[in-house]
Amino acid sequence: MPALETYDTVVVGGGPAGATAATDLARRGRAVLLLDKAGRIKPCGGAIPPRAIRDFDIPDHMLCAKITGARMVAPSARQVDMPIDGGFVGMVDRGPFDEWLRERAAKAGAVRRTGTFERIERGADGLSILHYRDKESGTPRSVRARTVIGADGAVSQVGRQAVPGADKVPMVFAYHEIVRSPEAGVGDFDPARCDVYYQGPLSPDFYAWIFPHGDTTSIGTGSMKKGFALREAVAQLRRATGLDACETLRHEGAPIPLHPLKRWDNGRDVLLAGDAAGVVAPASGEGIYYALAGGRLAAEAVDEALATGDARALALARKRFMKAHGRVFFILGMMQRFWYRSDWTRERFVGMCRDPDVQRLTWQAYMNKELVRAKPAAHVRIFFKDVATLCGLARP
Template sequence: MTDLDTFDVIVVGGGPAGATAANDLARMGHHVLLLDRGHRIKPCGGAIPPRAIKDFAIPGECLVARITSARMVAPSGKEVDMPIDGGFVGMVDRATFDEWLRNRAADSGAERRKGKFEKYWRDEKGRAVITYKTADGEHVSVAAKAVIGADGANSEVAKQALPDVKKVPLVYAYHEIVKTPVGGLTNYDPTRCDVYYQGKLSPDFYAWIFPHGDTVSIGTGTMIKGFDMRQAVADLRKHVGLDEEHAETLRWEGSPIPLKPLKRWDNGRDVVLAGDASGVVAPASGEGIYYALLGGRLAAEAAAEFLKTADARALATARKRFMKEHGKVFWVLELMQHFWYRNDKRRERFVNICQDKDVQRLTWQSYMHKELVRSNPVAHARIFFKDLAHLLGLVRT
């Protein structure tokens, strides 16, 4: 066992969380292995807020589109536009964006390897050991002082290192990346995200059309097994004139997405989770890229403190810090999804609320800056009473 390659930290998973953690740790001077199985692209609308662009130094060339408004579509077909006043939402294509993040980590000094994680264990020296399988079928073991599990919603690292942590609810997402056709479409705007709150397209979540410059992400999500997501996407594509006859399908992806942070992210010894593995995708909105980037950074900082002090309690600070900053937002969004997405009657009222200018302004401010807006208490009060009126059915849709 003495000939094992040994690292300060092994990061399992090369998505936004894992790549960010590896990059940050390498920049701190630590010896880092970034292990990614490769050939996997997560289904994702690709939206990142300005705060993510700023906090994680995302260059303009990573953005394939800049969104300046959103359109909410009710079950009745009613459309409500929500313009972004003086700002934009960046759009990325995960096929190229994730690879850019991994390359950045490598440029910072992290060692990249491709392989499928198989086993987490500890050797006779008390070291954490990861065994992975290469594309050639070789089984390789490497050791480290700490491990960051960033290997997705069905994290194998979490299953083995934190087997007693209760699983969280999952939404199953599916999307198709299609080529944007040359020529204008009457119901498509390359600077607008369209979100469909219609039970026929998603019985308990939503469907989407998100522009990616030369391509478009068209997808849906649901927690209900057996719902035909492929057919829902086909119906949506036909509705907007982006069906197979008019727009070439370049690729398609499907994957589970968690919608609630796990109760614990570390094993109290040498493992901490990040990204989807820790459950940090926002309920109701399904937003995950910013929270994955942040989760990766917090896991890296927790691991760095553990390396410095040898105190395993440092690993728990990743979750504590995340929940302190975003726990309330996740709680509110979970309540919102539970109530408003339950049936089409409520979805109709939800879209109707989105017409309100106070709701629009505060929604965009909170989304873009990733914090609850406290600067306008009068507006919050107005929204509370308007929302209450909708909940009680006192407002006609």
């Protein structure tokens, strides 16, 4: 039999996490194979904060819209506007954005292949043999890998085969429809504003959304409740907002993890990143920035493991991620469990969003991806306002 190609790293999955890991490793001089299914677009609001644009060199031409505010809609239909003071959130279309990331990896030196991952076996020399099916020819192929990064989504086949507990992450099931955007001023549509709906009929335990992407708009919802009619909820939202007349271009659905896995590696040569590692923020469902960051940390950990021959370095990816973002994930998780549990609590949550302190600290934390610690007086004011709202001493 002919000798198999050997790579320092095979990255399975070409989304933001996998493509970033492949780019960074290739730039470090590693032999990298980036294996991606292609043709799959994840249902996603498409928001990326300024920190992601800065840290990962996202060019302006990849932004199809710049959002300058959000509108929160309560169960009672009350609306609270949250303008961004002097900044914006970038919006991307995941189809061209993910392809641009994969092309950047190729330009950095990664080898691109289109195919479907099937399994990992162990060779006689101890290295992993990764089997996949080529998309164009349909033929099975194999390569040897010193390390493998599984960035193949929430239901990661790499994770399920190689990392204990990878199938134990809670999921939100998300569905959205991409429509052709109406003209500004049609109905209540604003191309520079994201609308978030906290209403039981649209989502009993998460939220529904309208996120403009320039020429197109994402209209979607999510829920952890099995059997909830996601499509009907989106249809209801479109009817209520007058967007049912817009042309539907495509629709997508997928599970989205909302809790980082307790373990991201197998202790030997496999490491997970992105959705496969569960790094989607609770409460908000934001994943692009955390996928980019997780992919970079995965590349650093794999490079260190290859350089030292010490597989324990793989665990550094999770350790460093949780040090940087674990507290934010913990707080957002508590917020989702408490504030999203009923329309009564969500009514009060939206009411609190009217507060200027809440708006200021929320946007600062979101835009910079870190908790704001420099304003203790504002945190104290928010605490007492929260208590007053929950006890019925203040109007929600």
